[in-house]
Amino acid sequence: MIWKVAVRIARREALRHKGRSALVAAMLALPVAGAAAADTLYHTVKLTTAEQLQRDLGQADALVGFVAPAPVQQLPDGSVPAPPQAAAMLGGALQGVQVASPVEAGVLPPGTRVVPMPGKQQLRVKSPHGSYTVQVAERDLGDPLLSGLYERIAGRAPHAKDEVTLSTSMLDALDKHVGDQISAEYLNGAEQTDRYGHLPDHGLTIVGEYDDPSHLDADEILAFPGTLPEPPDYPGPTHWLARIPGGLSWAQVLQLNRSGYSAESRQVAENPPPDSQVPLLRDHRGAAAGSSRLTEALVAVGAVGVVMALLEVVLLAGPAFAVGARKRRRDFGLMSAAGADQRMVRAVVLADGAVLGAVGGVAGALLGVLLGRLALPEAVTLTHREPGAFRIAPGELALAAVLGVATGLVAALVPAIITGRQHVLQALTGGRRGARGVPWKLAALGTVVLLAGAGATGYAVYRPGIHTVPLVAGIAVSELGVVALTPLLVALAGKLGRALPLTGRMALRDSARNRGRTAPAVAAILAAVAGSTAVATLLATDDARGRAQYHSTLRPGQAALMFGWAAVNESAAGSRPGLQFSGPDGAPNATAVDAPKAIAAISATLPVRSAALIQSQDYTGFVPVSVVVKRKPGNDCPFFGPNGGGVPAGPDGESMIQSDPRCVAAFSGGQVVPGDAATLRALTGKTDPAAEKVLAEGGMVVFNRYDLATDDPATGRATATVAVQRMCPSDGQDMPEELRKQFGPYCSGPPPADTTLPAAVAAARDGRAVSNVRALIPQAVADKYGVKYVPTMILFDTTRMPTRAEEERANAAAEALGTTALLKVERGYQGGSDTTMLALAAVAAFVTLGAAAIATGLAITDGEADLETLAAVGARPRVRRALAGSQATITAVLGTVLGSATGLVPAVAIIEARSHSFLQSAADARGGGPFGIGRAVHAQSYLAIPWWFLIGTIVVVPVLAGAGAALVTRSKVEIRRRRG
Template identity: 75%
Template sequence: MDVMIWKVAVRIARREAVRHKGRSALVAAMLALPVAGASAADTLYHTTKLTTVEQVRRDIGRSDALVSFVAPVPIEQMPDGSVPVPPQAAGMLAGALQGAQIASPVDDGALPPGSRVIPMPAPQELRISSPQGAYSVQGAERDLASPLLDGLYVKKAGRAPSAKGEVTLSTSMLSELNKHVGDQVSAEFLSAGEQPGSDGRLPEHQLTIVGEYDDPTHLDADRLVAYPGTLPSAPGDPGPSQWLAQVPGGLDWAQVQKLNQSGYSAESLLVAENPPPDSAVPLMRHYTAASVGSSRLTQALVAVGALGVVMALLEVVLLAGPAFAVGARKRRRDFGLMGAAGADQRMVRAVVLADGLVLGAVGGVVGALAGIGLGRLALPEAVSLTHREPGAFRIAPGDLAGAALIGVATGLIAALIPAVITGRQSVLQALTGGRRGARGVPWKLAVFGVLILGAGMAATGYAVYQPGIHTVPLVAGIAVCELGVVACTPLLVALTGKLGRMLPLTGRMALRDSARNRGRTAPAVAAILAAVAGSTAVATLLATNDARDRAQYHSTLRPGQVALMFGRQAGQTGQTGQGGLSDQGSQFALSSSDPTDPNSPNGPAGAAGAAGAAGAAGKPIDTAKAIAAISATLPVRSAAVIPTQDYTGFLPLNIVVKRTVANDCPFFGNGDGAITFPSGQDSESMIQADPRCVAAFSGGQVVPGDAATLRALTGTVDPQAEKVLAAGGMVVFSPYDLTGDGVSTIALQRNCPPSDDSVPDVVRDQFAPFCSGPAPKPLTLPAAVAKTKDGSAVNGVRALIPASAAAGYGMKYMPSMILFDTTRMPTKAEEERANAAAEALGTTALLKVERGYQGGNDTTMLALAAVAAFVTLGAAAISTGLAITDGQADLETLAAVGARPRVRRTLAGSQASITAAMGAVLGSATGLVPAVAVVEARSHSFVQSALEGRADRGVHAQSYLAVPWWFLLGTIVIVPMLAGIGAVLVTRSKVEIRRRRG
């Protein structure tokens, strides 16, 4: 019997859909939109997400493996080729083997017989002449004609270099330089130690552009690829440390582990396609905590994604529900005839549900197919956003079928409430066209909504104020809170009808009509509520993140100040927060095992420190000439030279500020240099919570200086600090650096290898000149605290000491940077001329102008506002159309008693504005709840666990909550006005008076 009812119902629904093509197309399109969006997103995801083979090919080209030299000791690696802080190499500093050549894995015998390798030299720093004056870029030598390199670069135009002096440039670099294939560029080699000419400039080399090649993993990056032999090697260059390897039969996991024993790591295609089990990876047991953290992150992402999907479907249901109600109301007489012919409520409900089934199926299939096309059309935009070359265009049939089924389910759910309401109407009321508004106040649903709202707030409060990370209760609490508010919407709509007496005639009629017929008004208001709540929450989080970034923005320079940086400071481009402890004792630690890390003492910035600080020719910087050159191009008021330690690429000595135990960061108190974070917490919250930890993360050197140096660093005149400095004392920037009343202690820190056999003798011999004999004793000096914003290092300077103290420890210093105080903010044109002047100095110096915080999310905010406005206007239009259809009799009555034609327009505008305003106000208030919860959860996530066992439990991270008032103003005021204006413009004035039935 049920099957027969559904067969008849589906047949009726199909014929009704064909008969009313316009309305059916509108509802089907509404149901197809989320399906199309999900289908397009899924197609883009599978296309842009590289397969294992595609990802490895991006790294190794057509070779079998990418082999890298890590250290001259056995190491352990992950199957993907990464070496996270090798345990056996903890006593090594990358690049410590000065003057030694790194052997290739073939020469070392680490690869199987018959293997061959192609060297991949490390990138070098070049300075290219540009229309703006100077353009710095990393250039690498690669034989792009070799088949093994296929896939490492994407050819756009031209050909591969085939002779010395030929190069290829990336698309973005060609655009920046305004060059084309066939043109030439002038380049200075900054890493080759070349001598400047009589004009003080480095020699310029003419390079011919023969091709346009992009890096597929960074399409927007500036890349220069030269033919092997074009770029000269720097003095003491140990040679390439990476090779593309071709191995007979491929490189399996056993052979990779053999490479590890010789100090090489490898990313192998064969291992990627056949990864070993965790039990066969020795390093996995050292990183179980990271696996747990990754699992927690995965759970959080899944929970947030599920919440987004549920809210999106709820949005569609709330928008499509009134559309089905429109159809059901227009077919009211048909349903009355069915009842008169003997159809029961079950049959009537089945017919309305069949509408949802048929239109949902059409919308699901059309949406899934349209999503594939949308994904293909949106692929170029996705590439421009991700700046990554996608993989092969792929679709997932199973995912598309699931998306289509979601469309069917959404249609059924959207038609459910109209089906129940239609099934309950009496036959006589349906045949006579009588209308009955909502009676009574929907207290039961509201009480249920309040109960689940309370449950959601309790879950959210638990997630916010309990120590640790509780993603599932937080996400679930936010979702339940929003559903609770949606359940309360009918009551709130009914109560707003009591405000009608405060409005003019049309507004009063519109408000009372919405309250009386809340069955069609409440879903539209709830749909607007959900959309505005989501956009408000995201906008609030964006505004909060921007406020946090603005508050935490700490430049090494003051606004308008200019720095001409040499060597290591140029490599860091003036940034802070690179780590470094206040006191690590005499522990020898691996600061960075990555030779390409610009902040590593032996990476590009550190290794080139001496050459950079001393000029490309190896002679000292002429600071007077540099000051004169920059002062001639910028509005300079004063200048001061900031020194740095004499880095030679390898220097295990450092002057540090000693702190008392009470003043030191409590999370660095193990004495072994290890960082102990509370479980589940982040360093940002810790820094915010305890000011003693700021200096530990901001790094900074202890350097000699005078009053001029102090004024350049702080931008103020501090007579007391200058007096102490002139009297042979020192100046610190944090009160926690004082070890007593007006005194501070410095010590010479020696990073020496352990006494066991874990380090080869060839490495230990290099440390011998610095590590022999007893360590010098700490030195206590009179000290003054200079005022800074947060007690962190200023321009990389932790403390200023007298020159005699530095000489006593045998430390040598050279210019690190020159700070220029300006009378105003330099213009872009002045900055370009200053860059050209820096280039003319014949050094690798880089110039930076501090222009303050440059953040902001205006574009994203506008996009969110557009989405909220689109949904609000759409829901208001649907609700207004339904109201006009339902209120036809009222309009006829008004016309019969002499109402003007424009009353219909004004009434439609009032209904649209009222619906949009109610949804926008409720949505804005609701959206602030999850935003505040997330912000507070971030600030309270570590309070109890981080302060376990400490008396001061009132310390917690700052939340930086910022409410986007302009966004809320536009959503609550402007969008409802637009909805009203739009309704007035599209509504016809003339009312057609029809004959009443019955």
């Protein structure tokens, strides 16, 4: 009965004061609208299994790919993890060997129809501003099996040779339309250049505009099968779309794997097998655990963000309910005089929260769906992917609306308790009685809550694994504990008034006496600043980790013209964590370049001091041997080698091994290549007489002291050992005879003997490989082992950092060389989050100023009698402005200081939890248990405090709050006759 009456009163009060009710409802609706919009976008952008299969398989039952002439292991999605150079080695191994389609090989059931899906090749297209090097693939878009792989925008599918379709972005870049022609050069090595180094031009007719729904920003050309000439020793396509009678089961996929084929199956995707039936996951449990922990860490971070956002809304809405309750205290006094008890008064205030929360929840959910629909084009622009069908989740939207009601009730809880305790006579007469004494009981409770939250957070952070519930609960409880301590801190701050001028002293003491209205405002500012501080700290930490882990192969200001596999590896560096093995048909050619011509062309556009040609091992040919530096056992990295577990899982994997200097060279990679003094000077950018002397005398140069083998006791000079690493098949391994013959020259007989040479250590940062070179050896040693080296890079040492315009001209010069080349200018770490930090600062300032404005308005309204008294005794009009500005400044200072300190807690907790979770993943991957690698390596969190952000928030925002409150406050005080 009480709640029925309370809800009726709250509904009528909301309709009576529509402006204030709309403001509070809008405040409560904002988080609901954000959650509903995000939920709607998530369900729309996330493709269903059927939608994803249509983009991957079209109308086929499976996408089958040839991986290797040996058994392989795959994931249920069809991907086969492989090292970066595996495709190149396989491409060389299959030279002269035709890859059989799965139908010809007899690995698919009778009646299967397959459509070849050749790999992408490179094509240079003439453009109005020069030329573009883009990807081209041969596809029969008229085949029904390909329906759904590409989206037709305009035109038709190619029906004949030399007919192509272009993606929308490609048409825009070339300023072409359907029906136009383009001039192109094929870069697959099938055609020879003329005496000027130019390839033949081919005229291609644009007959359609087709986009890849999963990569709308891709510059892509699709040609009719037979348009592109086959390069030498082309093994044929290695991927096929297949229509299989009865589909392809997981058991059949495993049978394909035994023959060296992989498959993405529609039937398997719709009915995925358990992990216990996936050999790859069963044999590599550590990697699966690492991936699982990474997911758990992301869930924990998201949960912390949601909880902090809800807390912020509750604490921001609290002062609004306090204002409403303060405005209606006479009404509550009349209710108490008529016989209503404290429980009834509290119920009315709580009903305000429930009614406005329900309005805000429903309105927010509906608004969120509308915002999600309106934001869908922007989501497509950001993700460059076509979304699925527009979908909403009614259950989740209802949960979001209920969340709005709960937020309103929690926000109204403290004002309800305070209002229920007010005296009847004080409420009816408008009199006020300031708080007396110090709120030790609430402070003691707050201290206990804060300690409990800190304990839960510490448990979640430092225990092995990810513990989302204690982490989220600990952070939320800690912030609530600080909020409970706020009245005590406000009361203690009132004792500092003696050091302030008159208006500051009055404002500080008034805030302390009326902490019932000051504490909620301070808590609101605290919540806003805490949230922005936490995000700013996470961004600063990510930036610091990126800066610390950024290790370029080039020095700042240095430029490199890369061709062949060097260019491919450089351009794919950003996508390697998700690398999938696609087979040899997409392998690029390593077209030779005219080094003197290239050096002259680039030197004419960049401020070049010197240049040198760098060689690398030829991975386009079949050479199953590599020249490596052989270390002493004590110098080996414990993560690598026969007993190592590889790089730890997770994005912090590199930081985990940085504490051991033995791991630096092993982790950074690098090749052992032939070179001379000029090569050394180009790599290091300096002259090293000692190292150059060793090279001239037939020795070698390394860049890490752990690569030294020993000091020669006869001469007292350092030495290093070079060895050959052979990758030969086992005797019983099943493979084609043509392929086995290619191993013969390299794998027959005992391995070549190791070579120990005099050595010198050249200066290099952290002992890392310099420009992907780990050591320089004499050419005679490289020839001894029969390893083929080819030019892959020209290094340019510059006198200063090239400008962007110079870099663009150098890129144009590189394209004009008539070969596939990539020019890179090293500009150092280009990360940073200055724009995001400024946006955060703006949001924090806006919310803080709003909370300060609410607190100041409440204080001015509540202290009207004091201002009238001041005017009556002769106070100047500007005292009112000064007092309002002082009250806003004091409230903002207390809130920003506490918020900055409070916001560091969740940030540090998330950073440490993330680091410890990846450390635990590394331990599991190596099989060492939770403490197996504690002495060998530690996770680095790279905690970075955004000091300028904190100083700006604590200093600038309160000044702005005080100045704004002083400017918008009227100077003149109207003295009214008092009631009672």
